[in-house]
Amino acid sequence: MKNLLLTTTCLATVTACTTAKKEVTPQKPNVLIVYVDDLGFGDVGINGAKGVQTPHVDRLAKNGVNFTDAHCSAATCTPSRYSLLTGSYAFRNQAAVLPGDAPLIIDPNKGTLASMLKDAGYTTGVIGKWHLGLGMGQVNWNEEVKPGPKEIGFDYSFLIPATGDRVPCVFLENQRVVGVDPNDPITVSYSSRVDGLPLGSEHPELLKQQADPQHSNTIINGISRIGYMSGGEKALWKDEDFPFVLTEKAKTFMTENKDNPFFLYFAFHDIHVPRVVNEQFVGQSTMGPRGDAIAQMDWCVGQLVKQLEDLGIAENTLIIFSSDNGPVLDDGYADMAVELVGDHQPAGPFRGAKYSIYEAGTRMPTIVYWPGKVTPKVSSAMLTQVDLYASLAKLAGQEIAPGDAPDSQDHLDAWLGKTETGRESMLEEAYTFALRKGDWKYIKPQTGGTPDWMKNKQVESGLEDVPQLYHLKDDLQESVNLAGNYPELVEEMAAELEKILQ
Template identity: 50%
Template sequence: MIRFLNAKIICLLMVLTPGLVLAQKRESKPNVIFIYADDLGYGDVGAYGATKIKTVNLDRLSGSGIRFTNAHSSSATCTPSRYALMTGNYPWRVKGTDILSGDAALIIPLDRITLPKLFKNAGYNTAIVGKWHLGLGKGVKKDWSNRVSPGPNETGFDYSFIFPATADRVPTVFMENQRVVALDLNDPIEVDYRNKVGNDPTGKDNPELLKMKASPDHGHDNTIVNGIGRIGFMSGGHSARWVDEEISTTFLTTAKNYMRENADRPFFLYVPLTEPHVPRMPATMFKGKSGLGYRGDAILQLDWTVGQILDEVEALGIKDNTIIVFSSDNGPVLNDGYQDGAVTQRNGHLPAGVLRGTKGSVFEAGTRVPFMISGPNIAKGKVSDALIGQIDLLASFSKLLKQNVPLGEAKDSQDLWSTLTGATKTGREIYVEHSEGLALVKGNWKYIEPNAGVPYRKSTDTETGNSPEPQLYNLRDDIGEKNNLAKKFPDKLKELQKLLQLEKDKK
């Protein structure tokens, strides 16, 4: 009789408190949201020292979890960083992982583990909402009127809402689960990165139609879409072409809808945003608000978007069971193709903070980026100087999810879950940074291998870090990498040279 009554009480509790039962059922499977900024620098965030711009929501996220001061993307540009994030492998080991055009084929291997596949294997629903830039299909030529695959869905995402490359490259359209959104089949899309197609005006021939002037030597003088010259030529798809001022809110709305539809089951949501990458054309509500030109306005828009995601997590009642990670794909750049006030209205702002270099540089500012994580079982209000890389998220989440990474795959990813939660202060022993050349960091020491490339790129005002001589820096005493100690510490130089060579020799 007692057992019968207990069973009835349990059933009654399940009916009256479904939320409690759901929470108990999902306790070991927290949601994970990874927000990825584009070209956001170490010094662009208030929590990292920015004083000329307010990032209240990023600072709020930082205060609710751990802020890492020595976190890195794998590379100083976007495509290779995203490749490393997805695969757990250094991109410089693989040919064809440089910055991709908008018509490039998919570069993510379909027969290997990826970050979203890891979550799928653990029973998660997975989604990407935002910038992709890892190629689509099996070749350059594509039929944009039909399904374009393989792409995000084949690499592990149950749901995808993306644009193919970057906002300054054609095709300037959204794609949902392999299909172009709002495409009129009577106006088919054609894309070409070598020869002009169609009759649309170009920035080169019709500069009077541009909303903002393009800088010389950047290639943003091809097909004009929404008053902005792009890289590459495009014809057709006029009903499907985006309006730049609405890109961010379109991604945000889609991400929030996904969260609402999946709030009752564990999900992994990857949100690679477009700010503050060019062309910077923020929504009207942000234009002129930063005093730093459109780049600053775009950062305000990014910060607001992060705040909206944080608020949605709270509104859905899943805050206590949701891990949120925020970072950037590489360092900052000001002059990147458009005259948008980023340079002329800088107003003393230091996008790289105390670091040397920019996007595209092997100096620290190229890959050392903001990185924050918060959520259940993660320390709050903590700052860590542990050396970590975005490439380590795959192996680290495998630990959390109790999923084995197949032998020989994601070989450059290290399990740093205890570091990410704040349980330990220890990070990586060594890390390889990548731009045109390679650098290796071990402890406080950094070695940059000799490189025959140009030391300074005028078009983007970039100190590349390239030099025919080896460079050695003590980042503890010289985080700005001003004093080359290669000749003063030959033994340390040889040690790091040997370590880098061992990394390069790995198969």
């Protein structure tokens, strides 16, 4: 009897220990990065949007951490995406906006956010706009395209290969064109015309939206694009289907991986041009296609969150919502964005836009949502997306390999709203460089001034041939250049910036 009691006690102890162990080592949280394109700080309701409602994004902000000083690393898409995934400033690889047939610009021999989390036990996926290059040299779009997402750590991919305004206008699933017909091979060129589909410059009567000369090449789905394409008729996308196709792929990925930790990088095409929204969202704003695209984006966010809730995994999923660069109204297509903007301020209280070194170029609407783990608040912590690599490595308990993510810093507590102490200093890129140091901002001189193409887009570039210094606490609009008042501070910040650049 004594032995029986001893055995029972031991079994109970083992069971208690096992139960206790499970309680202190829960499954690693899922990570969902929701990355919108060209969405400005003021383009969501919680940050003051007018003429469009974003109830699903607002819900995340009201129940999560809404950041007022969080940044992408650059004021254009490819550089920001490069920095997000590599933890490295884009200038280190001369990353710039890519043509649609560019080779992969991320070195497969270097770690990425995806490969790091995969090493930590995550299943990894990317769905949506890529624009980081594919393949090596001349791409054959009629067979597997590699290297691509798989070679840099993604287990699954469903891609818009570049952007919606560039050919090829096809989806790639796991690096193969969806629906490609070997009897109708795809040809893509950015250097010379290829026979087949009509051009916008020659057949404007076929267009849903008129376009500038840059966007007046091959017409697909009534929209003229950058670059030339022929073939692949059965594989061509329909822009209006983007919200449903991409969202369903994300739902499937989450469903298939609900029992194990996953990382999903969901990269919207909205609200990038061409803004061709589904009929369900036409008229949902007072601002025409650009505002309707914001409403469409918000609906998709709601669908993603609902899927997590329906699967019962919302409380174990960290959602990071942000954008790749600041807003732009006229970006190549006649969609009435300028004429219909009304009282809406896409950049909120900040000066500048996409392409600009002023704050609006990189200061992004940024929300972190994690039910039961993140306390709702508004945070003024200064953060940059280049730090997500090191911060999520900390969350996943994963060491960063030597040489990987050279510019990324661990600010997990700030991202989760536990502290408002973020970056002490931070780089911003936009055809020149700026350094943020607390409330001070220094902009490096750049000769040549604003290029004509940027002037045509009505963008304030911030490119000047003299140093600029602003105190953002007192001057959010960067309207008073204080460089002449604080020469020693200018010298100090210029030296710190050059140290980073070198």
